[in-house]
Amino acid sequence: MTITCQQLLQNHSQAWHEATVHPFLEQLPLLAIEPRQFNTWLVQDYLFVVEFTRMVARVLANAPAHHFDILLAGLSALKDELNWFKEKAAERQLNLKTEKQPTCWEYCQYMESLAAMPYPVQATALWAIEFAYNQGWQLPGSMPEPYKEFAERWGNPGFTEYVKLLEQQADESLQNASENMQKQAEAAFLNVARLEKDFWQMAIDAE
Numbered sequence: 001m002t003i004t005c006q007q008l009l010q011n012h013s014q015a016w017h018e019a020t021v022h023p024f025l026e027q028l029p030l031l032a033i034e035p036r037q038f039n040t041w042l043v044q045d046y047l048f049v050v051e052f053t054r055m056v057a058r059v060l061a062n063a064p065a066h067h068f069d070i071l072l073a074g075l076s077a078l079k080d081e082l083n084w085f086k087e088k089a090a091e092r093q094l095n096l097k098t099e100k101q102p103t104c105w106e107y108c109q110y111m112e113s114l115a116a117m118p119y120p121v122q123a124t125a126l127w128a129i130e131f132a133y134n135q136g137w138q139l140p141g142s143m144p145e146p147y148k149e150f151a152e153r154w155g156n157p158g159f160t161e162y163v164k165l166l167e168q169q170a171d172e173s174l175q176n177a178s179e180n181m182q183k184q185a186e187a188a189f190l191n192v193a194r195l196e197k198d199f200w201q202m203a204i205d206a207e
């Protein structure tokens with residue numbers, strides 16, 4: 001029997017809940033997050049997205065050609081996203097040439113380590129990373145200023161559609177995967193869930 005993304009969500013619902021429903025996200029609509037906490041998230045997420053872009057490029061390099069369309073669209077959106085992060089940082093006078101915090105560093109190292117994994121594992125991890133933000137930013141509901149555009153970036157219907165297509169590609173690749181690869185994909189899903197939870201916590205704990 002082959003595993004699917006939906007089965008991973010069902011089998012590990014608690015880990016996924018912790019990845020996508022976090023006090024950081026719950027407190028944003030209440031305007032209870034301190035600027036230093038939000039700014040820490042913003043700068044560290046920019047540093048994350050730089051490494052994430054490299055990861056997506058590596059996933060593309062391993063993908064079958066019929067998966068290129070979606071992955072190239074993702075890379076093109078990341079070009080805009082990196083520029084948008086720079087704008088947001090400039091508005092807040094934040095320095096993006098900052099050290100990665102240990103949690104961000106660990107997540108980036110993990111994404112780098114995925115390069116050695118087979119494509120089905122990479123495709124599953126990519127879907128999980130994007131779905132975590134898609135759900136994380138949608139679940140708190142209507143977001144007030146100044147956070148509205150952040151919630152819309154990852155919660156908008158176009159991004160939701162993109163994540164569904166990533167899911168289809170991951171599921172398709174898992175269908176042809178050995179049992180061992182499927183186990184690796186499950187481990188990747190759990191790693192992403194843990195790192196997502198830790199990433200929000202890093203922002204909450206900002207000094």
Ligand SMILES: Cc1ncc(CN)c(N)n1
Pocket residue numbers: 045048049052129130132133196199
């Ligand atoms: C930590 C994290 N996870 C996911 C995403 C969505 N690409 C992000 N920007 N940052």
